Amino acid sequence: MGRPDLSVDIAGLRLANPLIAASGCFGYGVEYADLVDLAALGAVAVKGLFLEAREGHAPPRIVETPSGMLNAIGLQGIGVRTFVAEKLPELKARRAVVIVNICGSTVEEYAEVARILSDADGVAAIEINISCPNIDEGGHTFGCSLTGVHDVVRAVRAATTLPIFPKLTPNVTDVAAIAVAAEEAGADAVSLVNTFLAMAIDVETRRPRLSNVVGGLSGPAIRPIAVRMVYECRAAVRIPIIGMGGIASARDVLEFLIAGADAVQVGTANFEDPGIWPKLLAGVTDYLERHGHAAVGEVVGTVDLSARETAWISS
Amino acid sequence: MASPVDVDARIAANHRLSDAYNILEIEAPAIARQTRPGQFVMVKRALGREPLLRRPFSVFEILRNARGAVTGLSLLSKQVGAVTRDIFLAEPGERIRCLGPLGTPFSVVGPPAHAWMVAGGVGLAPFATLAEALHASGVDTTLFYGGRSSEDLYRVPLFERLGVRVVLTTEDGTRGEAGRVTAPLQRELATAGDRPVMVYACGPTPMMRAVAGLAAGADRPVQVSLEPVMGCGLGGCYSCVVRILDGGARFVRACLEGPVFEGNRVSWADLT
Numbered sequence: 001m002g003r004p005d006l007s008v009d010i011a012g013l014r015l016a017n018p019l020i021a022a023s024g025c026f027g028y029g030v031e032y033a034d035l036v037d038l039a040a041l042g043a044v045a046v047k048g049l050f051l052e053a054r055e056g057h058a059p060p061r062i063v064e065t066p067s068g069m070l071n072a073i074g075l076q077g078i079g080v081r082t083f084v085a086e087k088l089p090e091l092k093a094r095r096a097v098v099i100v101n102i103c104g105s106t107v108e109e110y111a112e113v114a115r116i117l118s119d120a121d122g123v124a125a126i127e128i129n130i131s132c133p134n135i136d137e138g139g140h141t142f143g144c145s146l147t148g149v150h151d152v153v154r155a156v157r158a159a160t161t162l163p164i165f166p167k168l169t170p171n172v173t174d175v176a177a178i179a180v181a182a183e184e185a186g187a188d189a190v191s192l193v194n195t196f197l198a199m200a201i202d203v204e205t206r207r208p209r210l211s212n213v214v215g216g217l218s219g220p221a222i223r224p225i226a227v228r229m230v231y232e233c234r235a236a237v238r239i240p241i242i243g244m245g246g247i248a249s250a251r252d253v254l255e256f257l258i259a260g261a262d263a264v265q266v267g268t269a270n271f272e273d274p275g276i277w278p279k280l281l282a283g284v285t286d287y288l289e290r291h292g293h294a295a296v297g298e299v300v301g302t303v304d305l306s307a308r309e310t311a312w313i314s315s
Numbered sequence: 316m317a318s319p320v321d322v323d324a325r326i327a328a329n330h331r332l333s334d335a336y337n338i339l340e341i342e343a344p345a346i347a348r349q350t351r352p353g354q355f356v357m358v359k360r361a362l363g364r365e366p367l368l369r370r371p372f373s374v375f376e377i378l379r380n381a382r383g384a385v386t387g388l389s390l391l392s393k394q395v396g397a398v399t400r401d402i403f404l405a406e407p408g409e410r411i412r413c414l415g416p417l418g419t420p421f422s423v424v425g426p427p428a429h430a431w432m433v434a435g436g437v438g439l440a441p442f443a444t445l446a447e448a449l450h451a452s453g454v455d456t457t458l459f460y461g462g463r464s465s466e467d468l469y470r471v472p473l474f475e476r477l478g479v480r481v482v483l484t485t486e487d488g489t490r491g492e493a494g495r496v497t498a499p500l501q502r503e504l505a506t507a508g509d510r511p512v513m514v515y516a517c518g519p520t521p522m523m524r525a526v527a528g529l530a531a532g533a534d535r536p537v538q539v540s541l542e543p544v545m546g547c548g549l550g551g552c553y554s555c556v557v558r559i560l561d562g563g564a565r566f567v568r569a570c571l572e573g574p575v576f577e578g579n580r581v582s583w584a585d586l587t
């Protein structure tokens with residue numbers, strides 16, 4: 001038997017493997033080009049872009065917490081046109097598969113950013129950020145209501161023929177219902193989850209540790225919740241799922257795949273170890289070989305819910 | 316431009332200087348050979364271990380063997396949290412994760428300019444490599460080095476061997492001049508006449524703010540090595556931003572455009 005096939009198909013977008021650098025954790029991708037072979041990643045999801053440049057929040061913007069970190073960057077960014085002019089050519093030259101994360105303060109802004117990217121050369125897909133917990137306007141506001149999700153996805157759908165992946169917030173009562181709304185509005189896949197709205201306080205000074213007071217929790221601390229949410233969405237929608245939340249090892253990648261994700265994103269772990277990518281791929285390959293799988297797709301959604309055999313531990 | 320590398324480096328030695336300070340020597344020649352004065356490394360004890368994120372450290376010394384070949388680098392550390400505690404407790408023979416070199420280095424002046432380095436406590440860290448470079452360029456160099464007490468001042472002979480004139484201050488008067496390091500700096504700026512001087516500063520933010528103000532008042536350029544909270548060191552997370560005043564106020568990443576900045580570019584009111 002040859003090496004297992006690691007490639008995955010996300011709504012017609014063929015990725016060499018299921019590992020995607022998560023938006024907001026990998027700059028515009030070019031920052032990592034000296035350390036990471038961008039062409040060896042399944043794809044690179046670049047930092048969220050509005051129509052115009054954006055300054056973001058004052059520091060401190062991050063704080064480490066047990067098995068994770070809070071961030072409130074505030075979507076600092078160079079604006080979509082500058083990205084297309086200055087970053088996209090280098091990503092293309094390095095043969096990266098580019099997923100562009102887009103933001104908007106209005107439905108119209110999302111659509112306009114999507115149109116600009118549709119006309120650019122080298123964009124493989126659009127991830128729609130309707131889930132950033134750190135900004136007042138747009139983002140999270142859309143992602144927390146069924147009609148908001150529907151309106152944004154519908155408008156972006158009308159603006160582009162590129163594959164579109166709404167990125168969902170976990171800060172809702174029923175994430176599966178949100179995924180269904182995205183699917184019905186024309187999404188090609190869903191990405192989940194963005195960070196969990198959270199807070200940390202310095203008890204000596206009694207001041208919040210982030211200038212924005214609250215921020216988004218990421219890292220291994222959120223992984224079990226994210227796995228549960230992917231599992232719930234897998235049962236609710238037919239479109240592919242890109243799963244994320246605290247992945248730091250090949251076992252974590254497989255946990256998301258088994259729960260129902262077709263591909264995964266890795267963010268916070270890349271801060272600790274920018275060399276994590278080949279290790280994750282090697283671990284996934286080893287697992288597929290041990291379990292006799294010819295292709296990574298064979299493990300997707302294979303969580304075994306059959307009755308457990310309990311006899312031997314009954315005493 | 317150098318390419319950063321991430322190594323699992325062997326610890327060669329750990330010099331514990333007090334209950335708080337230590338100098339950790341690590342065998343990372345691939346990083347050390349490329350390092351320029353003012354650059355930093357991102358460090359943690361081991362992957363997969365809490366705390367999750369690495370912390371930035373200025374490269375203190377470039378280590379060489381008897382034949383002059385580069386063998387590694389050292390870090391000057393003061394215990395303030397979990398990672399600096401790990402670094403304090405590390406033993407020779409153990410390993411440490413080290414990514415670098417990173418960041419924009421100091422601009423090293425040449426004669427006839429004089430170099431005045433101003434260090435507060437562990438802010439001495441970037442100045443050993445800078446002093447070497449200035450020595451190699453034949454620059455007349457002074458180190459103003461201050462701390463709360465004598466327990467904050469280390470490795471003065473290292474600088475004296477490089478021909479650096481050293482001015483020491485302690486706030487409690489236990490070593491050198493009593494008071495803050497800015498006092499002798501202010502006096503000497505006042506009597507510098509029209510000598511060209513480049514001021515370099517690293518230390519607590521209030522100290523650097525004061526030094527930048529004094530240098531500006533004396534119409535002398537100043538380079539500061541800032542130490543914002545950093546997530547990745549590579550430009551990926553946008554957490555280490557510093558507000559810069561050129562071309563309208565804007566946030567730039569200290570890990571890429573810094574940690575060294577020209578003092579008059581920094582929006583000091585925004586630095587906490």
